[in-house]
Amino acid sequence: MNDLKTEKTLSMTFQEFLTSLDLSKEDYIQANSDVDVHNDVVCDSQGQKQIISKSKDVVLGDMTEVVKERIIQKIPSDISKTMGLASNVRTAIGLNNELSCNVDVEDGLTNGADEGHFDKSKSFKYLWARFEDEHIGRKCRETNRSLYNIKVNKHWTPIFRIKRQFPIDRYQSALVMRSQFPIRCAAAKTCHRCQGDTLQTAVVDFAGKGFAHAHYVALSRVTNLENLHVRNLNEPKIRVDKRVLSEMDRLKETSVLPIIDYCLSQLQSCVFSLLYQNVWSLRKHFQDILISPVHNLSHINIFSETKLSEKDNSGDFIHPGFQFHRYDSKHSCTYGMAAFTKPEVDF
Numbered sequence: 129m130n131d132l133k134t135e136k137t138l139s140m141t142f143q144e145f146l147t148s149l150d151l152s153k154e155d156y157i158q159a160n161s162d163v164d165v166h167n168d169v170v171c172d173s174q175g176q177k178q179i180i181s182k183s184k185d186v187v188l189g190d191m192t193e194v195v196k197e198r199i200i201q202k203i204p205s206d207i208s209k210t211m212g213l214a215s216n217v218r219t220a221i222g223l224n225n226e227l228s229c230n231v232d233v234e235d236g237l238t239n240g241a242d243e244g245h246f247d248k249s250k251s252f253k254y255l256w257a258r259f260e261d262e263h264i265g266r267k268c269r270e271t272n273r274s275l276y277n278i279k280v281n282k283h284w285t286p287i288f289r290i291k292r293q294f295p296i297d298r299y300q301s302a303l304v305m306r307s308q309f310p311i312r313c314a315a316a317k318t319c320h321r322c323q324g325d326t327l328q329t330a331v332v333d334f335a336g337k338g339f340a341h342a343h344y345v346a347l348s349r350v351t352n353l354e355n356l357h358v359r360n361l362n363e364p365k366i367r368v369d370k371r372v373l374s375e376m377d378r379l380k381e382t383s384v385l386p387i388i389d390y391c392l393s394q395l396q397s398c399v400f401s402l403l404y405q406n407v408w409s410l411r412k413h414f415q416d417i418l419i420s421p422v423h424n425l426s427h428i429n430i431f432s433e434t435k436l437s438e439k440d441n442s443g444d445f446i447h448p449g450f451q452f453h454r455y456d457s458k459h460s461c462t463y464g465m466a467a468f469t470k471p472e473v474d475f
Contacts, residue, residue, distance in 0.1 A: 162333070166316035167218070174220035179255070181217040181289075183308040188293070191302065202296050203304060211292035212239060213306045219313040225257065226314040226321075231290060236264035240321060242314065254286040255309060266458070287311060319346045329355040338365035340372075402428045410434040410466055414445055417468075424449070427470050434464040 171178055185203065187196040207214050212229025219225050224242065231237035242260050258281065259265055265285030269276075272286050290310050293303045317325075319342045332346045343366050350356045403426040407413050410431055417423050417431075429450070436456050445452050450468040457463035 162335075163316045163318055167313040170223065170315040171218050171220050171313060174223070177221040179217070179219050179221065181252075181309050183213060183215045183217075183306050185215075185307075186305045187302055188305055189302040195302075199296050199302055199304065204296075207312075209294065210304075210306060211294050213290070213292050213308040213310060214312065215306075215308075217309050217311060219311065224314045225311050226317075227287075227310055228312045229290075229292070229310050231287075231310055232268065235267040236261065237268065237285075242325070254288045255311065256280070256284040257287050257311075258284050263457070322346060322349055325349050326351065327355075328352075329357075331357045331359060333359040334362035334365060335360045336362075338362065338367070340367050340369040401426045402430070404430045404432070406433050407431040407466075408433050408435070410436060410445065411440065418447060423468075427473050429468040431466050432463075434466045436464050436466065 185200055187199050203215065204210065205215065207228060214228065227237060227239055227241045229239050236259075241264055254275070257265075262283050268285050269282070275286055276282060287309060289307050291305055291307050293305050295303055314321075319339075323345055327349050328351060330346075330350050334343065334346070343361075347356065347358075403423060407417075410417075417429070423429050434454070434456070436454060438456065440456075442452060442454060445454075445466070447468050450470060453467040453469065455465045
């Protein structure tokens with residue numbers, strides 16, 4: 129913690145702090161209410177680039193208009209209770225955004241998918257988004273290729289309004305059908321939602337109740353500590369889940385990993401052996417696989433998350449004594465599987 133650059137701004141009001149920030153930085157603020165405030169401040173600064181979309185809500189069921197209006201008034205603002213669709217979507221062209229719910233899991237259009245760039249169509253029937261991973265939305269782009277012209281980048285993906293149904297409190301017999309764009313502004317996020325992100329610059333605020341491991345999650349998002357700015361470290365809230373500590377103690381005391389000689393002796397005595405491993409980039413670890421005695425003794429070696437694409441030549445993965453089979457993901461270069469089998473194995 130001593131290496132962190134901490135900005136002492138406790139004398140500033142929250143609004144003053146937000147308006148003093150460089151809006152090109154992505155800020156993680158723990159409380160949901162503070163996240164919303166920050167995103168509103170950023171959107172206000174964008175002027176005519178703002179995008180505002182009000183949801184269309186319809187109450188389903190046989191009831192009077194008075195009851196339907198009463199139900200509409202009871203719709204919560206918390207999108208976790210409205211299937212991820214907000215009553216008012218507010219963002220701006222050029223800001224970071226993310227999907228607020230699953231649209232098409234097989235196509236990579238999932239809750240939390242980051243949209244690095246943003247624009248809207250002239251008719252506002254759909255929004256244009258460019259995802260950091262170009263494999264995301266590939267099927268959607270192919271399905272809607274008639275929307276593209278010389279002015280639209282082929283890597284941009286159209287995002288349409290979707291419909292979702294949800295019940296309201298005690299009116300469980302009635303459902304509300306909401307139509308809305310499944311997006312939200314991501315200039316600021318909660319610690320929960322920033323998990324897995326990698327940033328060049330970030331501002332972090334730990335004010336509030338906090339939760340176990342929140343500090344680790346937020347502080348490990350940047351690639352360089354010089355670009356990490358902490359507004360409120362809130363050291364008393366730094367804590368680890370007791371269950372994690374208990375499991376760590378158990379692993380140290382009772383879980384002894386078998387040494388490599390034991391693994392080899394077991395493999396040599398096996399009639400048939402299969403090894404499965406998450407390789408997290410086959411290209412990066414292929415040389416290690418070639419010289420590994422464990423992999424060479426196995427009849428079948430299966431690797432997941434190979435990260436191979438059509439640009440990778442199969443000739444670069446020749447393993448003497450094995451046949452190479454590859455199954456690249458069509459949706460994301462993060463996934464994919466590969467197998468190396470000995471000639472006598474009918475794969």
